[in-house]
Amino acid sequence: MSETVTAPPPTGTISALAPKKRSRAARLLLGRDAIMIYALLVFVLYACISIPRFASPVTVGFLLLDVIPVLLIAMPMTLVIITGEIDLSVASIAGLTSALMGVLWQAGLDMPLVLAISVAAGVVAGAFNGFLIAVVGLPSLAVTIGTLALFRGLALVVIGDNAVANFPPDLTAFFTSKIGGTGIPTVMIGVLIVMVFFGVLLHFTPFGRGLYALGYSKEAARFVGIKVARSKFWLYVATGSVSALAGVYWTLRYSSARSDNASGLELAVIAAVLLGGVSIFGGKGSIPGVIAGVLLIGTINYALRLGRVSDVVLIIVTGTLLILSVVTPSIFASVRRWQHDRQVRNSLPQVTTSGSTRAEHPAH
């Protein structure tokens, strides 16, 4: 009965194809997210050496302040993309939150109340996406293209062409303040909490385990009792809520509430998530990889800007990186498939002669 379990090649035809075992450490050090982290480290090192003024607390501060909105939204977005879905409405939710903050503040409400209502609006917006996608069962791409326009439109309805800028100075100062002399923005503490929350949720909870299963095969997920609709619904509530937080941050950092705040941010977020090793087809990816992806794009942009490279080049570089990050794994995969095929071909003569197997019907 042992065939493929312990079998030597002559009897177990399939065992010849079993892959080489890699140690746990090797897999950790050679995984896709690890590669992204190396790329980040190499680039930071290169920038420190070759670009004057790069290695300073000022760099750290501005760089982080710039990437915080992308970093925040990328966390729940990672989970959404791992389940094989997408949320394009995140930047519009951030814009809507910003517009609401402006109007409510101008109307004279207390700041805590303004913040609470604005974030609640993000939760509701996310729940609306979640309802249409998880409960009604519409495709997420179509739904969130729709709500991308809808929420941005609502933002315009709420605040019109106005901009509200008279937020309390202590508050806006707090949002750009740094922790001591490190150059790290104080709000990074909050961002870190969000990062840890989604990292733990994805990598260390039964819910997270279910998301990977869901991303690979909905049917297989249902067979182990995963509640497909419920999981998806809560993910969209999460992207909505975190997008609202990003909207609050955006408004207070620039001290400006406008309807077009954060527009186009969804593409930056998705680009960073994909660059961080998450598969657009679902099922693959990790939070550390995505964090590295976000920081890599942020660092490259910042370094190029310091080096007085024009914005056009920045966009070209980001686009090229994104395409590379998507193409590279499929090149690896086709090389592996080619090697595998060759192995199969070499073992074929044994297969055709070991003909005692009972007739079997793969097609039925």
Next chain:
Amino acid sequence: MTLDQAPATDARGPFALSLQGAAKTFGPVIALADGTVQLAAGEIHALVGENGAGKSTLVKILAGLYHPDAGEFLVDGEAVAFRSVADSKAAGISVIYQEPTLFPDLTVAENIFIGRQPKGRAGLISRTAMRRQARELFATLGVPIDPDRVAEGLSIADQQIIEIAKAISLDARVLIMDEPTAALSGIEVERLFAVARSLRDRGAAILFISHRFDEVFALCDRITVMRDGRYIATHETSGATVEQIVREMVGRDIATLFPKEDADIGDVVLSVVGLGRAGVFSDIDFDVRSGEIVALSGLVGAGRTEVARAVFGIDAYDRGTVTLLGSRLKPRDPQAAINAGIGFVPEDRRKQGLVMDLTVARNTALTLRNSLARFGIISGAREREASEKWSNLLQVKAGYQDLPVSTLSGGNQQKVVLAKWLATEPKLLIVDEPTRGIDVGTKSAVHKLLSDLAGRGIAILMISSELPEVLGMADRVLVMHEGRITARLDRADATPEAVMHAATASMEGAL
């Protein structure tokens, strides 16, 4: 009995189509060992056999989808080697599938002439010519279908007629109908038969594949029987009996192949009462007791898997109740079924049983994810520990724990599926085609395992299309036919003939 291995010389002269000794293997699996069928012009020829007898593989060879590894393939006396479906079509062979795939948004006429629309002036498609030719085709078939309506919403019967019309317009001289009547009502079957007979009378050769003996005997001139991928015999219908055909379909020594050891049969674990789902299955009543293996037998499409899915809560049901150990199970909630103590090894390992790109450890622990978590946090170490425990029991190598299951052999994959469900320590295990597509060694290991599990008091509901497996393993056999249980047989009464008769409902048929 005409057990002639090569009925090549026949009064009918050169055959319209002749396939002899065709073989097809997929890796270690032999799908077809000796595919032999010979069609004369002007005959309707039945091809019968159990599930897995190799009929579909044979059809795929004729259709040009598979290239046979060995054998002789003649069309009108000339050797052919099809490389594609187009080659097969060009040689005059058309296949009508059980559920045709027309383009729903195109009209009937457009569907018939797709890719070779009649051209009018200036090289543009002539709709008038297309419509006229479609009308002529339907007139010869004697079936009124409006060529201008879109295909969407047509009954399956009408869609088949359109496929036939398309085949005729392609000058097909060999028509292969793969279980065409499975989805048709009585009157639609009659109409299809009338069309088939008129085509035969005009000189076409028709290969008719069906599980329904009444239809085979009513329609066909000759019958070819296959078993285990081999040609068994060809008979003139007039000289054959149902009993003889059934015996040839199932006839083999099965007594020693799959033994289930005797276990103490205890209390009722699963009780299904009056379960029904409109159009799928109805009036399903049965119990499974601890220590007992109950097999749901029947042909593919009889509704066996659908019943099991409803019991487990994957699909909804309209009527009836499912009770496990005395408490009623919530419908449409697999998690509730798992918590109550049901495990389900589904028929499609790759799509349903496993998450192919996840590691063995992750897959095995997926059913345990909630119970492995401490304060909501699950650790890789605990996951591996649990996975290793159950993998060892099933002899999945420890070194495989960190490999994606997609890299394992079919037999090992099936062991992982079993491991992940045994890990939940189920009271009732549902196994759907537990040994499909796995090698003989692992197959007997799986059978031994199921027997051991029953010995330890687990109730097992087994769905299998392999008759020897059913007869060897089951304490009781429930046979389903078209959504109903048509026979309940104890181990002693469960003969291959009895099961096949109930599965094809040939007792109720015209015979």
